[in-house]
Amino acid sequence: VLPILVHLFLYRQAAPTALPTFVLVGPSGGGKTALLTLAERKTVAQTHTSTAPLAIEALLPSDVVPASSHYRAPGDPAYERARRFLLLDTPGHGKLRHFATTQLINPTNVRGIIFVVDAASVAEEAGLNEAAEYLHDVLLALQKRYTGAPTSKGPKAIPVLIAANKLDLFTALPPHLVRIQLERAVSTVRKSRAKGLKDSGVALGGEDDGLDQEREWLGEGGEGHFEFQHMEEVGTGVVVKGGNVIGGDGTDVKSWFEWIGAQL
Numbered sequence: 300v301l302p303i304l305v306h307l308f309l310y311r312q313a314a315p316t317a318l319p320t321f322v323l324v325g326p327s328g329g330g331k332t333a334l335l336t337l338a339e340r341k342t343v344a345q346t347h348t349s350t351a352p353l354a355i356e357a358l359l360p361s362d363v364v365p366a367s368s369h370y371r372a373p374g375d376p377a378y379e380r381a382r383r384f385l386l387l388d389t390p391g392h393g394k395l396r397h398f399a400t401t402q403l404i405n406p407t408n409v410r411g412i413i414f415v416v417d418a419a420s421v422a423e424e425a426g427l428n429e430a431a432e433y434l435h436d437v438l439l440a441l442q443k444r445y446t447g448a449p450t451s452k453g454p455k456a457i458p459v460l461i462a463a464n465k466l467d468l469f470t471a472l473p474p475h476l477v478r479i480q481l482e483r484a485v486s487t488v489r490k491s492r493a494k495g496l497k498d499s500g501v502a503l504g505g506e507d508d509g510l511d512q513e514r515e516w517l518g519e520g521g522e523g524h525f526e527f528q529h530m531e532e533v534g535t536g537v538v539v540k541g542g543n544v545i546g547g548d549g550t551d552v553k554s555w556f557e558w559i560g561a562q563l
């Protein structure tokens with residue numbers, strides 16, 4: 300009986316096909332569900348309760364080539380396989396964010412994080428601050444994953460795409476401004492988090508806080524202005540690309556799929 304159990308156990312371990320996975324994060328209303336529905340070609344859109352993460356299998360559009368398959372011909376089974384990936388939606392509501400954080404810290408085959416943000420909402424302080432706090436925490440989780448790795452080589456990098464969505468809205472900021480606004484607001488979040496830690500450290504009379512505070516400090520670029528570029532020192536490339544999932548003269552998310560293809 301034992302060998303059979305062992306066999307079953309091993310089989311169960313090996314069974315789940317770990318397709319390359321991209322985790323969708325970002326504030327509620329950014330367009331994650333819309334993107335998921337769009338990417339889920341040929342299948343009926345699933346209703347989901349928005350309290351649980353939802354994974355769907357997606358295919359790269361035929362005009363985007365996965366980076367691993369530049370020398371393969373369409374129709375080659377390996378080429379077709381390489382175009383498959385999973386998109387994992389996570390609820391944007393603050394209290395439910397631990398789903399996303401678990402995915403970041405404990406990845407099976409996560410190739411990238413897609414932070415979907417409403418490019419019109421970041422034109423206003425409230426929307427910008429909400430997005431920046433969320434983004435700060437996502438980036439800090441990735442940084443800790445990198446700096447906390449047991450080997451000096453560090454774990455495989457998980458890049459971040461900031462998908463500046465809803466560019467069809469005339470109030471939407473263009474991607475380069477979304478970038479500047481988010482960098483500025485993340486700088487502010489970083490400063491206020493550090494101050495909060497310092498204050499609580501003083502209140503507790505702790506002495507070892509210096510180290511802990513350093514671990515909580517996002518980016519390696521010192522105390523000045525935070526730039527996404529600083530994340531490269533902790534193994535995380537961050538790019539901002541604009542698009543719109545619905546609306547306007549039609550859908551335009553080509554640059555996002557190209558980014559996904561570059562990670563496949």
Ligand code: GDP
Pocket residue numbers: 325326327328329330331332333334391415464465466467468542543544545546547
């Ligand atoms: P989620 O909370 O991130 O899952 O966001 P949803 O996918 O539910 O989208 C929030 C709202 O934004 C919905 O009403 C969508 O129809 C709308 N929306 C999503 N993408 C776009 C877009 O590219 N342009 C416009 N104008 N509206 C969009």
